[in-house]
Amino acid sequence: xxxxxxxxxxxxxxxxxxxxxxxSIVYLARHQKLGEYRAIKRISKDTDSxxxxxEAEILNHLKHPKIPDIxxxxxxxxAYYIIEEYIEGESLEAFMLQxxxxxxxxxxxxxxxxAEILDYMHHLKPNPMIYQDLKPEHIILGKESIKLIDxxxxxxxxxxxxxxQNYGTPExxxxxxVKEAKVSxxxxxxxxxxxxxxxxxxxEEQKSRYLMHIAKRAMNPDLSERYNSVRSFMGxxxxxxxxxxxxxxxxxxxxxIVVAGSQPRIGTTHLxxxxxxxxNQKNIMTVxxxxxxxxxxxxxxxxxxxxxxxxxxxxxxFYGMPVYGEGIEVKxxxxxxxxxxxxxxxxxxxxEKADLFLLVTGSREWEIKYADFAYDKVKKEDxxxxxxxxxxxxxxxxxxxxxxxxxxxxxLDLNPFLMTKEKxxxxxxxxxxxxxxxxxxxxxxxxxxQWNNALIRGIGxxxxxxxx
Amino acid sequence: MALANYAASxxxxxxxxxxxxxxxxxxxxKKPNEKGYFEDYRIHYYPDFxxxxxxxxxxxGYEKIIMDFGDAYSVYREEILRCDxxxxxxxxxxxxxxxxxxxxxxxxxxxxxxxxxxxxxxNAQNMIKKEIEKKYGIQIMEIPFIKNPRLLQAEDFxxxxxxxxxxxxxxxxxxxxxxxx
Numbered sequence: 011x012x013x014x015x016x017x018x019x020x021x022x023x024x025x026x027x028x029x030x031x032x033x034s035i036v037y038l039a040r041h042q043k044l045g046e047y048r049a050i051k052r053i054s055k056d057t058d059s060x061x062x063x064x065e066a067e068i069l070n071h072l073k074h075p076k077i078p079d080i081x082x083x084x085x086x087x088x089a090y091y092i093i094e095e096y097i098e099g100e101s102l103e104a105f106m107l108q109x110x111x112x113x114x115x116x117x118x119x120x121x122x123x124x125a126e127i128l129d130y131m132h133h134l135k136p137n138p139m140i141y142q143d144l145k146p147e148h149i150i151l152g153k154e155s156i157k158l159i160d161x162x163x164x165x166x167x168x169x170x171x172x173x174x175q176n177y178g179t180p181e182x183x184x185x186x187x188v189k190e191a192k193v194s195x196x197x198x199x200x201x202x203x204x205x206x207x208x209x210x211x212x213x214e215e216q217k218s219r220y221l222m223h224i225a226k227r228a229m230n231p232d233l234s235e236r237y238n239s240v241r242s243f244m245g246x247x248x249x250x251x252x253x254x255x256x257x258x259x260x261x262x263x264x265x266x267i268v269v270a271g272s273q274p275r276i277g278t279t280h281l282x283x284x285x286x287x288x289x290n291q292k293n294i295m296t297v298x299x300x301x302x303x304x305x306x307x308x309x310x311x312x313x314x315x316x317x318x319x320x321x322x323x324x325x326x327x328f329y330g331m332p333v334y335g336e337g338i339e340v341k342x343x344x345x346x347x348x349x350x351x352x353x354x355x356x357x358x359x360x361x362e363k364a365d366l367f368l369l370v371t372g373s374r375e376w377e378i379k380y381a382d383f384a385y386d387k388v389k390k391e392d393x394x395x396x397x398x399x400x401x402x403x404x405x406x407x408x409x410x411x412x413x414x415x416x417x418x419x420x421x422l423d424l425n426p427f428l429m430t431k432e433k434x435x436x437x438x439x440x441x442x443x444x445x446x447x448x449x450x451x452x453x454x455x456x457x458x459x460q461w462n463n464a465l466i467r468g469i470g471x472x473x474x475x476x477x478x
Numbered sequence: 479m480a481l482a483n484y485a486a487s488x489x490x491x492x493x494x495x496x497x498x499x500x501x502x503x504x505x506x507x508k509k510p511n512e513k514g515y516f517e518d519y520r521i522h523y524y525p526d527f528x529x530x531x532x533x534x535x536x537x538x539g540y541e542k543i544i545m546d547f548g549d550a551y552s553v554y555r556e557e558i559l560r561c562d563x564x565x566x567x568x569x570x571x572x573x574x575x576x577x578x579x580x581x582x583x584x585x586x587x588x589x590x591x592x593x594x595x596x597x598x599x600x601n602a603q604n605m606i607k608k609e610i611e612k613k614y615g616i617q618i619m620e621i622p623f624i625k626n627p628r629l630l631q632a633e634d635f636x637x638x639x640x641x642x643x644x645x646x647x648x649x650x651x652x653x654x655x656x657x658x659x
Contacts, residue, residue, distance in 0.1 A: 308490055318639065320632035335487025337519040340632045 017042070018091065019084050022050060033057025038096060047096040048081065052089045059090055065162045066092045068139070076127050076157055097157045103146035112212045117221075118251045121206055123156045124149060125247070128202060128240045132195045137166040140193060144201035145182045146208065167194065185231045199237050203228025206247075220250050264366055264441075270352045270359035272371040272384035277399045279306045281370055282351040283328065283426035288437040289347055290327040291429055297322060297342040298330040302353030307332040328427055356387050367391040370420070371409065373402030385413055395440060480627035481565075482544040484638040486520040488630065491541035493520065496527040498557075499548025519628060532557060542642070551581070555589065564595035565641060568618060570602045570610070578606075582614040596641060 016024040022039040025047075029036045034053045041048060051066075053059045069080045082093040102120065106112065124144065131139040142163045150157045184200035186193060207225040224246050230236040237243040267285065271278040282298055289296035300307035307323075307330055310316075316323040316330075321340030323330050334340055342348050352359035359367070369388050371381035381398075388394055396413065398406045401421040410417040418440055421432040479495065486493040494515070497504045504525030508516040514531075515522040524535070535543065545561065547554045558564055566585070568578035578599075585595060598619040599607065607618050621637050624630065630638070 305490060318635065321635060322632075333490065335483075335490070335520050337483035337487035337521075337628055338630050 018050065022048060022093070024050070033059065034062060039093075047098075049078075049094045049096045051092040051094065053092070054089050055087075061162060062092070063090060065160075065164070068161050068164050069094070072131070072134075072139075072161070074127060074130050076123060076155055077161075078157055078159060097150050097152060097159065099150045099152040099157070101147050102149040102151060102156075105151055106146055106208070106212050112209060114251070117206070117209045118247075120149070120156065120209065121202065121247060122244065124158065124205065125202060125240050125244045127158050128195075128198050129244065131164070132198070132240060137168070138195065139164055139166050140195055140198050141201075142193065142197060143179065143182075144198060144205060145179050146205065147179075186233070194233075195239060196233055196236050199228050199240055199243055202240065202243060203237075221247075224250060264347055266362060266364050267347065267349045267366045267368065268352060268359045268362045268364035269349060269368045269370065270356045270384070270388070271354050272369065273377065273380040274304075274354040276354070276370050276372050276377070276380075277420065278302075278351050278353050278370050279304070280423065280426045281368070281397060281399075281420055282349045283330070284423065284429070284433050285368075285437055286329065286349050287327050287427060287429055288434060289349075290329065295343060295346040296329065297346050297348055298328065299342065299348055299350050300331065300333045301350045301358065302355055303333070304353055305333065307351075325427065356384055360388065360391070364391070364393055367394045369394060369396050371396060371398050373398045373400050373405035378405075381409065382412075389413070397440075480624050480630060480634065481638060481641060482521045482542070483519060483627055484630055484635070485542040485544070485642060488635065488638065489542075489642075492539060493542045493544065494522045494524060494535065494538070494540045496524045496532070496535070496543060496545045498527055498529065498545055498554060499550050501548060502526050529554065529557065552584065559591060559593065563641065564593060566595045566597050568597055568599045568602075568610075570599045570606045570618070572603070572606065575606055575610075578610060579613075582610060582616060586614065598641070 018024060018039065021042050023042055025038045025040055027035060028038050028049060033056070034051050037050045037052065039048045039050045040046070051062070053062045066080055066083055069078060078097055079095040080092065081095070084091040084093070128141060128144070131141055141158070141161070142165065143160060144158075148158060148160045150159055182201045182204045184193070184197040186197060203225045206221065206228065210221050210225060224243070227235065227246075228237050228243050237246070269278045269282045269285075279300075279302075286296045286298040298307070311323050311330070311332060316325045318324075319329075321331060321334070321338070322342075323332070329346075331340060331342065350359070350362060350364075352362075367388065369384060371377065371384065385396070394415070396409060396415060396417045397420050398409055398417055399420050401419055403419055406417045406419040418436060420436060421430070423430065423433060482493050482495040485491045502525065504523055507525075508518065508523070510516045510523075510525055514527075515524045517523070522540075527535075532545075545554075545557065547558065551558060551566070566581060568581060570578055582597070584590070585593065596619060597616050598621045600621055600623055602618060602620050607620075610616070611618055619637075619640070621641075622634060624634055
């Protein structure tokens with residue numbers, strides 16, 4: 011018999027077979043009058059159909075946009091027919107197998123949507139319901155939202171909890187089910203923790219240990235240690251995701267970086283230009299603003315190679331704004347990070363409300379007293395970071411001990427417009443606050459240099475042979 | 479004033495503004511010092527400036543001297559001819575069109591030599607602008623309306639750069655339809 015020609019119950023044209031289960035076949039059908047697609051589950055009467063009928067009854071009771079609707083139920087001599095909402099999309103399991111786009115944002119949406127469904131079920135009245143079979147296979151990724159399917163082993167929960175049969179997917183099965191102990195809403199909490207763990211492990215980017223911590227707590231075999239409800243899990247999860255997003259975008263939240271030097275000609279402009287280059291290379295729109303009277307920026311512009319964009323001058327990744335007089339009103343673009351180069355004008359720099367205050371100091375013997383003097387003035391700045399110039403590591407260490415504060419070491423550098431590995435590492439460390447608390451001195455030179463020198467490469471090879 | 483402001487605040491150049499027209503507006507704004515100027519936003523404004531003092535001022539070390547001749551361009555012909563950039567503002571409103579045409583016509587006379595001034599106009603009416611451009615073989619630059627010449631915005635920079643910068647000299651001269659007398 012050709013499926014296409016079959017019309018069931020005078021209104022459903024059967025289009026194709028969607029899948030087969032134990033004793034049941036699911037067909038795709040189209041309502042002839044409404045033109046809408048339906049999934050029709052045909053359950054043979056020869057098999058144990060009671061639980062499948064029960065599932066239909068449960069679904070009929072559940073009214074949630076992320077749970078499939080039951081439209082009708084029919085019966086003939088051979089089988090029962092459950093007419094359900096047809097859900098388009100692929101399962102999360104299939105998606106995870108194929109896709110390399112598991113991002114923190116994706117995890118957040120999936121977990122929150124699943125948690126929302128479970129929370130709805132757990133708060134059903136008069137009797138809460140537990141789902142008990144949460145796994146990626148049962149989550150369908152639709153166009154607008156997810157849908158949770160297969161409520162075959164969902165059950166209503168009595169006041170004292172249910173003693174439940176041990177079935178479900180072993181991997182996602184809570185220990186209490188294995189032990190045939192009482193199941194409760196915490197059984198679903200375990201499954202969502204397991205789902206979160208799966209998603210974290212599939213994530214392409216760096217795995218968050220805080221999220222893993224939440225997953226572990228949700229999966230704790232000890233019920234007293236496990237989240238007591240999906241809602242408390244959701245609360246922790248949302249909070250963590252929020253703070254993680256904040257830390258991810260911390261670099262963008264830096265709006266104003268103030269650079270001041272302990273004395274004139276100490277390298278504030280060099281550092282500021284390098285930092286601007288670095289941030290722009292990282293696609294964080296950053297504008298260098300000259301706030302000192304040296305007019306270095308203007309002279310650099312006059313030397314050529316810059317294009318003018320509004321009031322900004324651009325060269326490659328660098329955007330700069332020279333000192334403008336009172337008769338000009340030019341603002342850095344909205345959402346751009348501003349690096350304000352105050353040169354040796356510490357007083358002026360302190361007037362700014364900086365998100366990051368960089369104090370550049372010299373490292374030669376005759377420069378130390380200026381550094382001390384400048385530090386004394388700025389030490390109350392919350393966001394103070396000290397950078398010592400000329401790559402002088404011993405002096406950086408000395409400053410770190412003297413000020414009991416992290417001191418970063420700016421390498422000897424020829425061209426501020428050219429990004430080097432050393433500078434990149436320095437700024438990376440500086441933004442991530444790598445020297446905080448545990449380390450009082452941070453040297454960008456600890457990174458392995460690029461082995462582009464033939465002699466060094468040769469020595470490296472010899473060394474590796476010896477160790478072999 | 480906008481040009482002077484751009485030179486002083488935007489390009490950080492030592493700038494003087496000379497009021498050479500006879501309307502004497504500047505003295506009502508601020509009182510000049512004993513040296514004959516007052517300062518505003520790093521610009522030295524010389525109200526009611528005398529023509530014979532111009533050579534002296536040229537030796538004061540200014541990087542830009544903006545001379546405002548008003549409509550008295552014929553009186554200051556020699557000075558204008560000596561200027562590096564010659565900017566003529568034309569009013570292209572229908573009731574002022576005759577004055578614009580007269581200026582364009584005058585500047586093509588023999589006594590003005592073969593000068594290539596920058597003709598500029600604010601809110602030029604396209605029809606009239608095209609008509610004059612065609613008739614006199616000139617190009618009229620449209621300049622934006624500057625709300626406050628003492629506080630320029632980034633969008634005004636392009637025009638200022640064009641006028642003060644090198645590109646100002648590169649204005650292409652169209653072939654005149656009227657033979658120079």
